[in-house]
Amino acid sequence: MTSQITVSAPGKIIISGEHAVVYGYPALICAVNLYAKVGIEITKGNLDIYPDQAKDIVLRSLKNTERFLDTKFEGLKINLNSEIPIGCGMGSSAAVSVAVATALMNHKAGKIILKHINEIAYETEKYYHVNSSGADPAISTYGGFLWYRKETTNFKVLTPLKPKINLASFIIINTGKPDENTGQMVEGVLKFYKNNPAKTEKTFQKIENITRSFLRYLLKEESVSLTELIRENERYLEELEVVSDSTKSLIKKIEKIGGAAKITGAGGRKENSGILLAYHPDKKRLVTFVREKKLTVLPAKFTSKGVKVEKNS
Structure with a gap:
């Protein structure tokens, strides 16, 4: 010992x-x-x-x-x-x-x-x-x-x-700690699932398709628009009601400048939604946006x- x-x-x-x-x-x-x-x-x-x-x-x-x-x-x-x-x-x-x-x-x-x-x-x-x-x-x-x-x-x-692709173009943004913990968010999706089983399964299947497209992209087996892939992924997560209105608003602003962002993790419904994975084909534009909005960026790689x-x- x-x-x-x-x-x-x-x-x-x-x-x-x-x-x-x-x-x-x-x-x-x-x-x-x-x-x-x-x-x-x-x-x-x-x-x-x-x-x-x-x-x-x-x-x-x-x-x-x-x-x-x-x-x-x-x-x-x-x-x-x-x-x-x-x-x-x-x-x-x-x-x-x-x-x-x-x-x-x-x-x-x-x-x-x-x-x-x-x-x-x-x-x-x-x-x-x-x-x-x-x-x-x-x-x-x-x-x-x-x-x-x-x-x-x-x-x-x-x-x-x-991965055969350089992922340095991503920026990790912290929208703040959600009011709900992970267990509560998972429980919320379970409740949503029980109330809407067919709809939820369909959303999960669409998320799986996105996940597989990401996989092929990372392995250079498929040429895709990363911007569109992330945007679509985020929309499906919003269907599960795990993204707060304030976070949706921030994501729409990122999309307006030509970028994309999605929650990564359990999310949050009331106010903050935790971490965002953000991307822009021209990273400088996203960096400028983040600075102007005084967003919290994590120096994580x-x-x-x-x-x-x-x-x-």
């Missing part, structure tokens, strides 16, 4: 497939270089977790790791520091769960097994998001780009991808890096 461990796990962006992924449809997801960082130090005292507001998720991750490894952790100081915006659709809770499970597994076993880390983090996610797709812990564990599909609760298809043990001593 080691005395000090530091682990980092990335946040994520959903390129396409939000909400539909919960119902067994595919999603295209990627890791971004904003990280949840967990430090563990061996002490002779009790279990200490910092900061206080992180205690619930860290403790739940710890308990799930204990059950998986059939052990008990004591005498640890666990410190969490995260760059990922909380509650905005970038997988902050999953990244914390992945980082904690990795640090504890490395502490106890001296090695990490990604498949097991993903399984532990998924159990933690299910507590916070009852109908979790499992996409967030998967991308935080493995990093890069993934084609992800939840076939059953315990069987998921994860296919790593290597797509990354191949998944969870990583940064320090082990």
